Amino acid sequence: MFTGCGSRERVIFEKRPRPVVTILLQKQPPPTASLLSASAGAWKTEQIGFEVGGRVEFVVEQNTKIEGRIYDVDDNLLFPGDPIARLESERFRLAVAKAKADVETAEQNVLSAQTELEGSIPAQIAAAVAKRKAAEADYSRSKKLVARNAGSRSELDQNKANYDSAVAEVQRLQAMYKAQESQISSLKSVLEQAKQGLRDAQRNLEDCTLYSSFTGQVAETSVVPGSIVQAGAPVVTLQMMDPIKVELEVSAEVSRRLSPTDLYPVYVTMPTGEVEMHQGYLDQIDSIADPLTRTYTVTLLVINRTFSTIEDVDVATTPNIWRLDLPFLPGASEGKLFVEEKAILRDDQGAYLWQITNATTNGRSPNDHALEVRKIRITTKDFKAPYFGSFVFQEVVVEDEAFDPRLNLVIGELSVSEGVAQDWNGTTVFLDAGNRWMLRPGDLVKVDLSSGNKDSGYYVPLNAIARTSGQTAIFVLQESGDGAIARRIPVELFQQDQENVTSSVCRIEAIGEVSLEGKRLIVEGTHYLVDGEPVNAVSSSQEPNSEDRS
Template sequence: MTLSKSIPQSSYSASGSVKSWKTEDLGFEVSGRVQWVLEPGEDIDGRLVDPKDKTKVIMEGTKLAQIEPARYEIALQTAEANLDVALLGKEEIEIRLDESLPAQIESAEADLELAKAEFDRIEKLAERNAASQSEFEQAKNLVATRSATVLSLSASKKQAQAQLKSADAQIKRAKQALRDAQRDLDNTVLYGSYQGQISEVSVVPGSVVSAGSPVLTLQMTNPIKVEVELSASQSRKMRKRRSLPASFALPDGTARQATAFVYNIDPSADPTTRTFTMTLLMLNEKFADKVAGPIDERRVARSEDLWPIRLNQMMGTEKGVILVEEKSIRNDEAGDYVYLVTNAKHDAVLPPILKVRRQGIVKNELLIPFLGNWSFQSITFVDSQGRPESVDTDSLYVGLLDDGRPPGPEWDGESVVLDGGSQWMLRPGDLVDIDLSEEGTELGFHVPVEAIFRTSDKSSLFVVRNGRVDEIPVTLVPGDNLDEGSMMQVQSPELSEGMQVVRDGVHLLRDGQAVNVIGQSLPESGQSAVAMEAN
């Protein structure tokens, strides 16, 4: 090989396992009967609330599941009625305190003044023996009675003031009960706290769940986590790193390069493997599979659902009832219709591209909900004239096209591909290659480890000069690994660019041995390799 200064590509890599960064079991904060729940594999958005104002919703988020809200709605109405009663009770006390009692006290005080004046008059008459003793006692008793009335009304005023404070407390309690009832009603709908994917569902519609019991499992898919096992020395080197090159294969076989960011390195080793786990985070993204075959993607519509007509058996309806999924029904000026598959039947192997035709229908009254996520409409097939038409019960029809969007203008009107929807580029369980080579490898002479001749006390290279090989002692700069084909940096004042270095078979050579250079080849490393024979 021709010696030249370079920075070699490292083969020092490790395989990392992809996992979800955050995973949590979600459940309701209230108990009740599950009304509906999303299916596994659904991508969802988290509900975001302003941390300073809990009543302000920044992002509504995707509803994951719901409990039947009827009893919580009744509880909310009851709490609202109790608050109204408490407010009216306070209003009654305020009216009594501000209007009724002051008028009564004023009247009682006026009566007391009148009684005192009458008593003074009777007392003066009694001193002149002009009034009887009974009239005197009666006037005196009237003053005492009117005084007691004033005192009683004053006490009633104080009592009303205390009742007003009690009414304020009852209003606060009623408002808190109303907030609790509103919160319980809000909690009948389940939300996630971050964007992710439903990995598992633990209940079905109709199940009765208690507060806090798991309903579904949510996993974070962006960013995604990659775990790599490191040795003790590797873990210390990686603490200086903030990002690492990563590579992986996409489902179509193409290689993808990305950057993984170092999130954490375990402070202690696993007691079984004696390795340290390094956690990396990578940005994830979604992509859709390409249409297989020679057909132009623009001329094909996509659908995630394919339904058989024979659903009445599953629903338990009569034999003659035909049910179709509600979202698969389309409508235009000519009426309702579905897309019936023409090149496949219920028990046949599906072709990669389905051919469909328009089939007119008329909706009947029967509508059957199923598992809270689907509704099936009873229909009658009709021809272009609106007359009932018979359709093979083994036929299939496609569901919602392109997430409900109308097919593009270039659609040929009959070609449909079953598409599971876009998928994440990295999924839990995938493998990613992580480049662990050291950053900042300096420019120098790098040779394959097979080109280094080693003895117990020295290392050297064999350089071809004038038909002979000269052994040049070198100093090795330790690298990350010494596997076959890897490059190691060597240093020596005798080395210079352009030297012809023997790459293979150095253990068969001796210093000064004559050799014949018979050619050169260009291996994968990009270096010139000398082909020769020893004399």
């Protein structure tokens, strides 16, 4: 542009960024993979109850993970396991005490009978035998005297009677000895019955605590503390979570093709949106088809795992948060405040709680689960209120005038990675609701039952690959200041996969340590781009393998 007779100015024209179309790079199965929709379910489910009846003292909450009580082949305890529920055991302890007394009484009876058999009766028999010998001698002497007319007949008769009486006494004591042996056998049987009664009483006492024979998760709780349950009545429903089964319906032709020695990819969508591939092991195929759909149910087993909402292990965490004006506790209507006793900490100055400063009862907790806290002093009272056997709430008085129980919250039990909770003096606590399962009963997954290539990878359109001097590369979108540029990444093509995929896509891998996951791939205009060129993403296309194959 020129104005009058002024100096000439040079005008520089800036090149507009090249418009491009991008897709999101994610690992995925081959485009020709036969992905079928399937549902996850508990492989084993069991309703567990007590072998004895009584009043429930404690029961775990729903969704609690339970470790099973495991024995070896010789019935030796390997893992004690986690208690699921517990009955009030006082009457069973009394039954054990009575059974122990019965055993002691039976043992004393056996000991007394054996003492009489081994000591008293043999002594009586020996005395009776001696009397019999003396009577026999008197009787023999009397007979000789009478035979010589030197003795009286009456004396002979008396000596004979004494002899017969002595013989009878010996026979009576010998019979008593045999009877005592039988009595001891009977008393030993009574002792064994008493010992069996003691074992039964002890087992009934042990059965007041309920355990599982396998590791799983509580799917349903059928009772609450204070309930009266009968022997065998279901208390909780426990489901096995690892491994977890995946079920899908297939045709007769597909069911015949499946082999129990093959592994079948199962694709799981994680909470982050990323799709992970896991191996599915063929468990069983129904022998009878569904009469309505003429399909067979195929069951795969998948190794399940848990993950935590808090990935950093070097932080302070708490499983829950509390308000102090709990209306369901006695005395709350009078303005009394209560806190779960595990939340109470103590130092040299007394008891205290951690108040949350970035969340109140009027709003939600922070999305990043990071709770900002400050220390508030309290005075503890003697009154404690159990609640359904799961929590114990203690009455407290807050010594901080800025604390409003209707608005402010406190954290629950504090857990730290190093040291003890009383020594922690930080400002941020993370709310950790515990581990969550990757797969839960009812979740939907995709299963690949195809017989071709099953390798997951980055499958991209062929027109997104730039070839220069025998080298192959792709261009990805990279943010740069206020705009974006095209960044060239050398890649390797896997030509051996070409026969298993469509002609319009191929599998690539980055050369070197570069990660392709989550990057935006430029799919149009690639052949005109140079490394570092400014670009403008005008739209995002669908991924090459995003169509539904269910």
